[in-house]
Amino acid sequence: MKTTISHIKADIGSLPGHTVVYEPVVNAVDKYIKENGESLISDYHISHIGDDIQITMVHKMGADNPEIHELAWNAFKAGTEVAKEAGLYGAGQDLLKDAFSGNIKGMGPGVAELEITPRKAEPFIVYMMDKTEPGAFNYPIYKMFGDPFNTPGLVIDPNMHMGFKFEVWDIYNGKKVIMSLPEDTYDLLALIGSKGKYVIKRVFTKETHSKLPDENVAVITTDKLSFIAGEYVGKDDPAGIVRIQSGLPASGEALEPFANSYLVSGWMRGSFNGPIMPVGLNNSMMTRFDGPPRVAAMGFVLKDGKLHGPVDMFNDVAFDFARTEALQMANYIRKMGVFEPHRLPDEDMEYTALPRILEKLAPRFKNIEDKGAKSEMKLER
Ligand code: 13P
Ligand code: 13P
Ligand code: MG
Ligand code: MG
Ligand code: MG
Incomplete structure (x- = not known):
């Protein structure tokens, strides 16, 4: 059952x-x-x-x-x-x-x-992120289930050599597509690199998987709060569940994507790019610039409906480097103030004073008479 x-x-x-x-x-x-x-x-x-x-x-x-x-x-x-x-x-x-x-x-x-369908041993990891959005999972989930440089099991473990299926959601148009890796790798990456638009919702094993055919092995929250409320209500800080071991990424392969910090959208007022920092559960307090954005990971096993754990997976010296790197990245990017690409582009900011500023300035805007300026504008896409 x-x-x-x-x-x-x-x-x-x-x-x-x-x-x-x-x-x-x-x-x-x-x-x-x-x-x-x-x-x-x-x-x-x-x-x-x-x-x-x-x-x-x-x-x-x-x-x-x-x-x-x-x-x-x-x-x-x-x-x-x-x-x-x-x-x-x-x-x-x-x-x-x-x-x-x-x-x-x-x-x-x-x-x-x-x-x-629980296996004899059913280990899994729950990841929790704050001050970012569901697309922040695109990069690590791809690495876990699609990148052999992160997950050598894709190459050396016959039980996962066939690859995985990814369910990707277009969150603006309410559509989804199933992509099969490794065959569709480049197409998948073409989509999920746009992490504010296309998000990985689930990962499945293939029908040919030798241990666990056609099973859901990872899932991410993809709820778009701002769409629901129609206004700024905080970014949709995501969480995800990843099953591990025996034909799935090993525990260490499921943590490896976080060994280096990477940039995510969110942070202060949901309107800035910033580094994600893996932390232990006792360090999950959002301080600097309301962050930096953080991820914690809890390791469990499930047996007969009971949970054993969690193990606080990033509460370990092995992730000190990623934390230091995140802090260095935070120091660097924070110097940019309200300039992109630290600040998000207008359309991705969770709130903005721009419409009101434009309204106020409208009477002061004049046409540019310079012909060169106009022909340059025509060159825009
Ligand atoms: P052990 O030899 O410690 O059981 O580890 C096996 C393994 O596959 C680690 O990824
Ligand atoms: P939360 O999305 O975590 O509520 O944070 C919102 C915010 O504005 C942080 O500066
Ligand atoms: Mg939050
Ligand atoms: Mg909040
Ligand atoms: Mg939020």
Whole structure:
């Protein structure tokens, strides 16, 4: 029988700015799940990164189950009450609808669900990122499941030599495409390099996989908060689940993409490019320029519906270099102030004063009489 891992996350208020969750709020979410989840879920784990509270649940009810989604929704509601009483900043930030209506998707929280046939040993890693967007997973997920320089298992392990299938979403047009690697590698990269538009939603094994044919082995939250709310409500800080070992990336292959820092969009006011920094769970507080953007990783095994772990995977000296590199990159790019490419292009900024500035300046704008300037403008795409 299939088992489902549901990871649902939301920002329901933080202290003092978008810095860190408030413990009594986390406790309220935990208490709600403990007291109301017994008949629905076989185990759960509550965690957090930055200002985002994360609920990992195990159950037999399948993905998109209304009762599971409602349990998480109500837990976040219970936490929001505590956040409001404490006067927390952004209390209930990601709960965009008043009443639950059957599926938590499109209501604000981020959702990643894996419906699996558990193996004898079922190890997996939950990644949590704050101050960035779902496309921040494109690069590491590609590396884990598509790049033999990151994952030598693709070359030397006969059980994964056939490659993997990637489900990519065009989040602007609501379309998806399945790409098969290694055959479609260049086409996949052509899409997912545009990480604000095309995002990897899931990875599947192929039908020819010798150990685990046609199984979902990775999933990322792709919820677009700003689309749902129609206005700035904070960027959609993502989370993901990756199954590992025996025909899948080894634990170390699933961590290797984070050994060097890379640039992601988000950071201050959701409007800047900045380096992602792998951190242990006790270092997940967003400070410098509301960041730098961070990723934490929790290693679990699942047996008979019970979770064992987590192991705090980046809480290790092996990632000190990536942290130092991220801090150096932060120092470098921060000097650029509001100039691109530190600041995001207009269309990707989570909020901007530009329309109001343009309106104010409209009477002062004059036509350029210089003919050269006009013909140059025609050369634009
Ligand atoms: P051990 O020899 O420590 O079990 O490790 C095997 C392995 O495949 C590591 O990636
Ligand atoms: P969050 O998306 O984590 O709430 O952060 C928003 C923000 O504006 C940070 O400066
Ligand atoms: Mg916030
Ligand atoms: Mg956040
Ligand atoms: Mg955010």
